[in-house]
Each structure stands twice: as structure tokens, then as C-alpha cells.
Amino acid sequence: MVRFEGVGLRYRAIGRAGRSPEVLHDISFTLPDGVFRWLLGPSGAGKTSLLRLMYLAVAPTRGNLTVLGTDVSAAPRRSLPRLRRRIGVVFQDFRLLPHLSAFDNVALPLRISGRPEGQVRADVTEMLRWVGLGKRIDAYPTQLSGGEQQRVAIARAVITRPSLLVADEPTGNLDDAQAERLMQLLHEMSRLGTTVVVATHNDRLVARHPAPAILLEHGRLTGHH
Amino acid sequence: MFGAAVSVPMTAVSLRPTGFDELGLRRALSDRLLPFLVAAMAFLAALALAGWIGAASLAREWQAGSGSALTVQVPRPSDPAQTAEGRPDPAAGKRVDRTLALLAGTPGIASARRLSDAQLSDLLRPWLGAGAGRLDLPLPAVIAVRLSDPDADLDSLGRRIGVEVPGVLVESHGTWVGRLTALARSLQACAGLALLLVVGVAAAVVAVATRSGLSARREAIEIVHGLGATDGYIAARFAARATLLATVGGAAGAVLALPVLIMLAGLAAPFAGGAVPADQGTMAFLAALPTTIWVSLLALPAGAAAIGFLTAQGTVRRWLRRMP
Ligand SMILES: Nc1ncnc2c1ncn2[C@@H]1O[C@H](COP(=O)(O)OP(=O)(O)OP(=O)(O)O)[C@@H](O)[C@H]1O
Numbered sequence: 001m002v003r004f005e006g007v008g009l010r011y012r013a014i015g016r017a018g019r020s021p022e023v024l025h026d027i028s029f030t031l032p033d034g035v036f037r038w039l040l041g042p043s044g045a046g047k048t049s050l051l052r053l054m055y056l057a058v059a060p061t062r063g064n065l066t067v068l069g070t071d072v073s074a075a076p077r078r079s080l081p082r083l084r085r086r087i088g089v090v091f092q093d094f095r096l097l098p099h100l101s102a103f104d105n106v107a108l109p110l111r112i113s114g115r116p117e118g119q120v121r122a123d124v125t126e127m128l129r130w131v132g133l134g135k136r137i138d139a140y141p142t143q144l145s146g147g148e149q150q151r152v153a154i155a156r157a158v159i160t161r162p163s164l165l166v167a168d169e170p171t172g173n174l175d176d177a178q179a180e181r182l183m184q185l186l187h188e189m190s191r192l193g194t195t196v197v198v199a200t201h202n203d204r205l206v207a208r209h210p211a212p213a214i215l216l217e218h219g220r221l222t223g224h225h
Numbered sequence: 226m227f228g229a230a231v232s233v234p235m236t237a238v239s240l241r242p243t244g245f246d247e248l249g250l251r252r253a254l255s256d257r258l259l260p261f262l263v264a265a266m267a268f269l270a271a272l273a274l275a276g277w278i279g280a281a282s283l284a285r286e287w288q289a290g291s292g293s294a295l296t297v298q299v300p301r302p303s304d305p306a307q308t309a310e311g312r313p314d315p316a317a318g319k320r321v322d323r324t325l326a327l328l329a330g331t332p333g334i335a336s337a338r339r340l341s342d343a344q345l346s347d348l349l350r351p352w353l354g355a356g357a358g359r360l361d362l363p364l365p366a367v368i369a370v371r372l373s374d375p376d377a378d379l380d381s382l383g384r385r386i387g388v389e390v391p392g393v394l395v396e397s398h399g400t401w402v403g404r405l406t407a408l409a410r411s412l413q414a415c416a417g418l419a420l421l422l423v424v425g426v427a428a429a430v431v432a433v434a435t436r437s438g439l440s441a442r443r444e445a446i447e448i449v450h451g452l453g454a455t456d457g458y459i460a461a462r463f464a465a466r467a468t469l470l471a472t473v474g475g476a477a478g479a480v481l482a483l484p485v486l487i488m489l490a491g492l493a494a495p496f497a498g499g500a501v502p503a504d505q506g507t508m509a510f511l512a513a514l515p516t517t518i519w520v521s522l523l524a525l526p527a528g529a530a531a532i533g534f535l536t537a538q539g540t541v542r543r544w545l546r547r548m549p
């Protein structure tokens with residue numbers, strides 16, 4: 001379960017003193033387990049910021065945030081890593097580690113969780129084959145196309161079978177067939193109990209896969225249906 | 226398909242493959258600079274340690290032999306001794322005999338032995354040359370005294386002899402040995418201070434290297450942190466790398482310091498009462514190095530490792546606290 005209660009977010013001002021403007025205001029909504037949600041809104045509306053709150057990269061400046069049943073505002077800092085391991089993230093800019101091969105990038109969350117290496121090997125090989133990169137296992141991110149990098153990023157986000165999957169423009173570099181395949185994966189995961197939130201500008205994709213949406217505009221919630 | 230690929234139970238033990246460098250620290254904490262700086266620090270630490278050990282053993286040696294010896298000088302030794310009123314007292318014999326008799330009658334004195342003229346001219350040769358005896362100088366008699374009680378009251382002894390045999394000088398070796406010991410103790414303190422400084426600088430060097438590694442790998446750390454790595458996990462990666470580099474540096478510094486220390490030990494041997502190592506090959510020289518120095522040389526890589534580990538752990542954990 002993910003619950004926002006009157007959440008506001010203000011990024012820490014860099015350099016100059018004083019307060020930077022609030023980028024999210026009074027956000028309140030609840031996502032039950034296993035639902036699929038679009039996150040829609042114009043560029044700069046605050047979609048990425050909202051997702052960053054969900055995957056615990058930033059803490060709310062005010063209000064209460066509950067992620068997977070844990071009250072994040074009240075939880076001690078050392079309890080957060082365990083919670084993060086239950087959240088899969090596909091970043092808008094992929095954020096692959098450039099000095100690691102596709103295999104090691106996808107294996108990373110499993111190794112951080114301390115999974116046995118034999119299992120890591122089997123799971124990662126299988127996953128990379130599934131996203132169509134079975135032959136590029138040892139390639140480094142710079143040797144991959146944008147779409148291939150995005151698929152590695154997707155593989156890394158779902159390899160641990162997270163309870164919450166957060167995807168920021170996950171189809172930006174995919175062709176229609178790949179995007180369809182990804183949507184099938186996301187629906188399958190949500191059917192198996194994962195809460196899935198996907199931020200996108202891709203209206204055609206949304207039209208092909210109708211689902212409830214969180215609508216953001218100028219940092220405010222303008223609809224949740 | 227997907228479901229089969231990822232249904233995996235959690236296990237507590239970490240079995241991450243050795244050499245898995247997820248933070249790219251092999252480049253960010255490179256083996257170019259840090260081991261050399263740590264080697265230089267270890268070299269200086271070896272010298273400081275040797276100075277500390279050497280000064281301590283000199284102070285100990287000097288102090289052990291000192292408390293129990295003193296020298297009594299009797300000017301005009303062959304003149305007849307005087308009575309209390311200042312007239313010659315033929316019954317008391319020569320001044321030197323009178324002094325010896327007084328010394329013999331004093332409790333706490335183990336032996337009092339007059340140095341022969343030959344021994345005396347040996348002592349004076351550096352100043353007067355080989356012909357000292359023939360110069361016919363009015364040399365004082367010198368009596369070497371050994372005390373059985375090192376705490377004997379030398380001031381009152383000196384005063385008592387001075388009344389009976391005017392002009393006699395009682396000189397305790399203790400005074401000189403005290404000064405030398407104080408000098409050795411100060412050298413020891415300086416060496417200790419130098420050692421502390423070296424440890425501090427080494428820690429600072431590791432901290433600076435770790436910090437630059439942190440900012441070079443900021444993005445990778447954020448990603449790994451976002452994937453649920455604990456502070457301990459990230460700090461352990463840095464600490465492992467820093468420990469390796471510091472250990473290599475510490476070992477190199479110790480090896481470089483070895484020949485210097487052997488040479489210094491050779492120079493210091495006569496002062497410490499040991500034999501000057503004769504020309505018996507390398508093994509004799511190696512044996513000349515005190516065990517404590519061998520132990521501290523072996524301790525250098527271990528110390529460097531500890532400094533590397535603790536500094537990296539502290540630096541990384543403090544840095545990570547800014548992350549949510
Ligand atoms: N790290 C940051 N520090 C300060 N301000 C930020 C930061 N990240 C985003 N912002 C500001 O927050 C607002 C919302 O940005 P956000 O990235 O959440 O928008 P978005 O909806 O994801 O846009 P897009 O669709 O273009 O990705 C913007 O005005 C942006 O300038």
C-alpha cells in the first residue's frame with residue numbers, strides 16, 4: 001500500500017541561501033496493493049518528483065508518506081535500505097552503471113540483497129534473454145543503443161520481483177512492439193500483486209492500455225481516477 | 226517466462242563474487258598515488274619508531290649503570306694531610322690515603338679504588354697527548370668509587386671529606402647520566418610525537434583519497450544506495466580498497482626502512498653497550514637489529530591497514546549520512 005497524506009516537497013536550495021519553491025503541494029491519494037496506475041501531466045508538473053518520493057530518493061518536506069505499509073516520515077533511516085529493496089525503479093535516464101556489463105548491472109540488486117551467486121547467474125541470464133538481450137550479456141552500457149539500455153534498466157528494476165514498481169517514461173526509447181511487451185510484463189506483475197506506477201507522455205500507449213491515472217499539474221493533484 | 230525467472234527466496238548471507246567492483250573503485254581509488262604516500266608515511270613511522278625504541282633503550286642502559294658510581298678527585302695527593310686546624314698531620318699520611326680511609330669508613334660504599342697513573346694518562350691522552358706522564362703536571366689523584374646503596378647522601382659525604390682534606394671534589398656520575406637520560410627521554414618524546422603526526426597525516430591522506438573517490442563515484446553510490454545498499458555495504462567497498470592500498474604502502478615503507486634501520490642500529494650499538502657488529506656478513510647485521518624493531522616493522526603494514534580501514538569506514542559513513 002502507498003499513501004500520500006497532504007504531502008509537500010521542496011528541494012533543498014543549492015548554493016544560495018533561502019528556500020527554494022515547493023514543487024509538490026498537498027498531494028493526497030492511496031494506492032492499494034497490486035494496482036496499476038498511470039501518472040500523467042505536462043512536462044515539469046512534478047511527475048518525477050512524485051516518483052522520487054515513492055522510491056525514497058527524497059523525503060517529503062511536509063505531510064505523511066506511507067510506502068509498502070511503512071510510515072517513511074517516522075521510520076529510522078537504517079530501516080530504509082530493506083524497504084528500498086522491495087521497490088523496483090526504471091529511471092527516466094536509465095542510470096546504469098557505466099563500468100559494469102549488462103549482466104552485472106542487472107545482477108546488482110540481487111547481489112546487494114545477498115542472493116546466492118548461482119541463482120543470480122540463472123535469473124539474470126533468463127531475464128536478459130526475456131528483454132531480448134541474451135546475446136548482449138557482456139556488453140557495457142555505452143556499447144548499447146538507447147532502447148537496449150532502457151531494456152537493461154527495466155530488467156534491473158524487475159529482477160528482484162519488487163512489491164512496488166515505479167517507472168519513469170519506460171518506453172521513451174522503445175519501438176511499439178517492445179513497448180507492448182513491456183506493458184504485458186507490467187500488467188502481469190500487477191496481477192501477481194506488485195503495485196505499478198508508470199509516468200509517461202506517450203498518449204497512444206495510454207489509450208491502448210486504459211487504466212486509472214494520477215493527474216498532476218503545476219505540482220498539484222488534479223485528478224485520480 | 227518472467228515469473229519463473231525471478232521467484233527467489235531471500236537469504237541473509239552475502240555471496241557477492243570477490244572482485245565485483247560495482248562502485249568502480251579500482252579507478253576511483255587508484256593504485257597510483259595512495260600506496261606511495263602511505264609508503265612514505267610508513268618509512269617515516271619506521272624511523273620514528275626506531276628512534277623511540279633506541280632512545281628508550283639508551284636511557285635504560287645509562288640509568289642502570291649510573292646510580293652506583295662516583296669519582297673523587299684529590300688535588301696534591303702526595304701532600305701530607307692536615308689536622309682540623311690546618312696544620313700538617315704526619316700521622317694521617319698523605320692526603321690521598323686520608324681520603325681513601327674516610328671513604329672506606331663510610332657506610333654504603335662498596336669499593337674505592339685509586340686509578341693508577343697509567344690509567345689516568347689513558348684518560349687524559351685525548352687532551353694532553355701520549356706524553357702526559359712526562360709533562361710533570363700536578364695531576365690530581367682520581368678515586369673511582371662504587372656505591373652499594375645508590376641513594377647514599379653524596380652531598381654530606383662531599384662536605385665531610387672537604388673538611389678533612391680541603392679541595393677534594395666529589396662528582397656523581399648520576400648528574401651526567403641524569404642529563405643524558407633526560408636528553409634520551411626528550412628524544413623519545415619527540416619520536417613519539419613524530420609517530421603520532423605520521424599516523425595523523427596518513428589518516429588525512431587516506432581520508433582525502435576516500436573523499437575524492439566518493440565525489441568521483443557520487444552517481445554510482447546514489448544508484449547503489451537507491452537499490453537498497455546499506456551504509457555498511459558501501460563503506461565496506463571503500464574500506465576494502467583503502468585497506469588493500471594502505472597495506473601495500475605500509476609493507477613497502479617497512480621494506481625501504483629496513484636498510485636504514487640496520488645502519489642506524491650499527492651506529493648506535495656502542496652507545497647501547499652492545500658490541501659493534503663486526504664484519505661477519507649480512508646475517509650478523511640483521512641479528513644486530515633489536516627484536517622490538519623487527520616487531521614494529523612487521524606492525525607497520527598492520528598499522529597502515531588499520532588506519533586505511535578505519536579512516537575509509539568513518540569518512541564514507543559520515544558522507545553517506547547526507548543521503549535519505
Ligand atoms: N533536483 C531538483 N532540484 C530543484 N528543483 C527540481 C529538482 N528536480 C526537479 N525540480 C523542479 O521540480 C519541478 C518538477 O520537476 P519534475 O522533474 O518532477 O517534472 P516532471 O513532471 O517529471 O517533468 P518531465 O515530464 O519533463 O520529466 C520542476 O519545476 C523542476 O524544475
Ligand SMILES: [Mg+2]
Nearest residue numbers: 047048092168
Ligand atoms: Mg520527469
